[in-house]
Amino acid sequence: MSINLHCKQVNLIQTPTYITELIYSNGDGGWRGIRYRYECWILNSIQEINNDQILSQDYKRDYSIMIKNHIKELHQHKTLSFGTG
Numbered sequence: 001m002s003i004n005l006h007c008k009q010v011n012l013i014q015t016p017t018y019i020t021e022l023i024y025s026n027g028d029g030g031w032r033g034i035r036y037r038y039e040c041w042i043l044n045s046i047q048e049i050n051n052d053q054i055l056s057q058d059y060k061r062d063y064s065i066m067i068k069n070h071i072k073e074l075h076q077h078k079t080l081s082f083g084t085g
C-alpha cells in the first residue's frame with residue numbers, strides 16, 4: 001500500500017512511500033521540520049531534472065519555476081498540518 005505525505009493547507013507533490021516515511025519521520029521537528037525535509041526533497045528533484053539529457057531546456061526551466069513557486073506557497077502559511085495516508 002502506498003503512503004503519501006499530505007498537507008491540509010497546500011496540495012503537495014506526490015511522494016513515494018519511502019520518501020514520505022523519511023520526510024514525516026514521526027513528526028520530528030514539528031511541521032517546520034517536515035516542511036524543511038519536504039523542501040529538500042523537492043529541491044533535489046530540480047537537480048535530477050536538470051541532469052536528464054532527454055528533457056528540453058524549456059521543460060527544465062518551467063519545472064524549476066513551478067517548484068520555487070510551490071515552496072513560496074508553503075511559506076505563505078503561518079502553520080501547516082501534515083499527515084500521511
